[in-house]
Amino acid sequence: VAALDRELKTSTFSLGKIKNNESLVSFTSFSNNDAIKWIIREVNKTKKQISYDVAQNLQYSVGNDAAILKNEIDKLIAYVDDENTIKNKDIESISTKSVNYSVFNMTDALLSLNINEAIKIAKNLLKNGEAEYMLFAMLLREFRISYYIKALLSENVNTNEIQKIVEIPPFAINKRINIIKKYSLNILLSAYQYCINTDYLFKSGQISQIGITERSIFGINCLLKKDK
Missing domain, CATH: 1.10.8.60 (Helicase, Ruva Protein; domain 3)
Structure with missing residues (x-):
């Protein structure tokens, strides 16, 4: 997946590239x-x-x-x-919300440049026992989805089709679309690549997992602010 991700460029992005790669289409482990x-x-x-x-x-x-x-x-x-x-x-x-839902809200806060709320949600999740790297991995997934949604919209793919591809419900798709519409495709790609690079640094032993989520939140916040 990482190799495919590095190949994704805004000029060469295509709906077929997502549909033809199972690892890019399926975001869940069971139906x-x-x-x-x-x-x-x-x-x-x-x-x-x-x-x-x-x-x-x-x-x-x-x-x-x-x-x-x-x-x-x-x-x-x-x-x-x-x-x-x-x-x-x-x-x-x-309803008691799942970790996934909390990470969705954390990402929305970050995309809305509400960094204090994003950090607050992250700290609460960690305090409640969520593993640091798993939390970061879920943040990476959210930015992958956000980039794909924006890219598919740029190809005039309708929201029903996008929902089938990324497998999140209509209310979540619509909420995310409303937030990311102010950002360019390039800046969302940069935020996604920031997460991929951070993941590489951790897996190659160059950084610790301690603080990896907050580090990413601050780094992505700086990138997003450049697009304002």
């Missing part, structure tokens, strides 16, 4: 769609309703662990009480 269908079935068993998009939001917010999802569904059923339908606002109100 998110199966988890979403399971959520819908479990909710329907209680005589409540949940749309596919809202179930997708719950899966993205909470993760794919069945036990955790079941607990969150039970919480939502109790929360909506006499209401027949679970909505996105209910998920936002009471």
Whole structure:
């Protein structure tokens, strides 16, 4: 993947390059769609309703662990009480968010140049036991996705197709698009390459994993500010 990433240039980027490389298309280790269908079935068993998009939001917010999802569904059923339908606002109100979702918000804060919020989220995740390198790797993934979204948009690929490629729900796609629209494709590529270079420095023993996430947040913040 790293070799392919180094070859990606804004002038040679193509939708086919992403689609023809499995490592670039799949961002998850097991089918998110199966988890979403399971959520819908479990909710329907209680005589409540949940749309596919809202179930997708719950899966993205909470993760794919069945036990955790079941607990969150039970919480939502109790929360909506006499209401027949679970909505996105209910998920936002009471669901316990996964690490992935927190990293998504951390990346949004960074892209919004709210570095204090990005650092705060990172510190909270580390305090709660998230491994330093794994947190950095998730940040790298978020900037890979952000770059791909921007590149696909530059080819006039519609959001439905983009969603299928990067496998994140519509609300997340739309939120990220609104944030990255102010940035050039080149600056997002530079931010992504910054993460790749940092990853190389760590894996080659040139830097420690201690502080790697905060170091990356500060470095990317400097890059993004140059595009203002």
